Amino acid sequence: MIPALHCRTTLLITGSSSGIGRALCEQFHTRGARVVATARNLDALAPSLPKA
Numbered sequence: 681m682i683p684a685l686h687c688r689t690t691l692l693i694t695g696s697s698s699g700i701g702r703a704l705c706e707q708f709h710t711r712g713a714r715v716v717a718t719a720r721n722l723d724a725l726a727p728s729l730p731k732a
Contacts, residue, residue: 688714689708689712689713689714690713690714690715690716691708691713691714691715691716692716692718693705693708693715693716693717693718694718694719695718695719696715696717696718696719696725697719697720697721697722697724697725698719698721698724701717701719705717
């Protein structure tokens with residue numbers, strides 16, 4: 681379980697296009713963190729990106 685985060689929390693998560701990295705991005709984002717996601721496969725990452 682990931683606790684709620686302060687709105688100013690910024691996280692850098694690598695490997696965000698799949699697996700644990702993707703799950704962490706989704707969980708932290710829904711809890712209010714600003715997520716900086718990196719991945720080798722941008723095509724796999726793009727569908728999970730929030731709309732700006």
